[in-house]
Amino acid sequence: MGCCCCCASGKDRVLPVPEPDQSEYEQFQKLLSEDVGPGGAHGWQIKQDWAKDYKQHFKMRICLRNHESGNPNKLLRADGKYQGVSPEDFLGFLLNPENLPGLKEWIDVETLPEGYIKYCRVKAPCMTARDHCWKYTIDRREDGSIFVCIRTTEHSACPEKPGIIRAYYYNSSLFKMSDTEEGVMEMTEFIFQDLKGGLPPSLLNAALPAGTMETNKKEMKLLLSKKPAA
Numbered sequence: 286m287g288c289c290c291c292c293a294s295g296k297d298r299v300l301p302v303p304e305p306d307q308s309e310y311e312q313f314q315k316l317l318s319e320d321v322g323p324g325g326a327h328g329w330q331i332k333q334d335w336a337k338d339y340k341q342h343f344k345m346r347i348c349l350r351n352h353e354s355g356n357p358n359k360l361l362r363a364d365g366k367y368q369g370v371s372p373e374d375f376l377g378f379l380l381n382p383e384n385l386p387g388l389k390e391w392i393d394v395e396t397l398p399e400g401y402i403k404y405c406r407v408k409a410p411c412m413t414a415r416d417h418c419w420k421y422t423i424d425r426r427e428d429g430s431i432f433v434c435i436r437t438t439e440h441s442a443c444p445e446k447p448g449i450i451r452a453y454y455y456n457s458s459l460f461k462m463s464d465t466e467e468g469v470m471e472m473t474e475f476i477f478q479d480l481k482g483g484l485p486p487s488l489l490n491a492a493l494p495a496g497t498m499e500t501n502k503k504e505m506k507l508l509l510s511k512k513p514a515a
């Protein structure tokens with residue numbers, strides 16, 4: 286993305302908070318139960334539907350809806366099918382995203398009973414640097430699936446720094462091997478982010494579907510490159 290004028294600040298936008306009486310997995314299941322079909326009660330809009338065939342060994346459906354907090358950034362749902370990879374492959378990438386665009390700093394802050402605290406700083410061309418303090422919640426389910434939630438948090442080792450914008454990020458994902466397609470992993474993820482600063486949410490919302498596809502394309506290329514040759 287090119288330069289943009291900071292004509293409005295996102296500092297005071299309402300940000301989501303975890304439900305105090307629900308686990309991250311329960312909140313994910315609540316989102317998963319929402320109907321994404323036309324005319325559904327929650328207002329999901331399918332921005333990219335399932336492709337007929339696999340391309341680059343994956344295919345996806347991407348949907349957006351308004352966020353219940355009133356924040357103008359959209360909530361994204363992505364459903365994907367991936368050939369030749371496993372839930373552990375995707376978990377490994379989330380814990381150490383080797384090709385994260387603009388990555389300048391990555392720190393493993395703390396190991397938790399069910400996850401981690403991690404800090405990262407990123408810098409895109411012509412934009413103010415952003416940083417993140419993330420809490421990872423990891424749940425290896427009895428059926429072999431893996432649930433992962435990444436949510437912005439606060440930590441004494443990750444204070445906000447002058448000249449860097451502390452962004453907000455939420456990603457909850459479930460990875461499991463398909464019951465109907467051999468060698469295929471299935472994923473559903475929900476993503477909500479607010480990069481703050483003067484970036485217009487309308488532009489970011491418009492870029493989400495294509496950006497999600499491109500991110501998954503790069504991720505699959507990286508993961509498959511690590512697999513032994515057949």
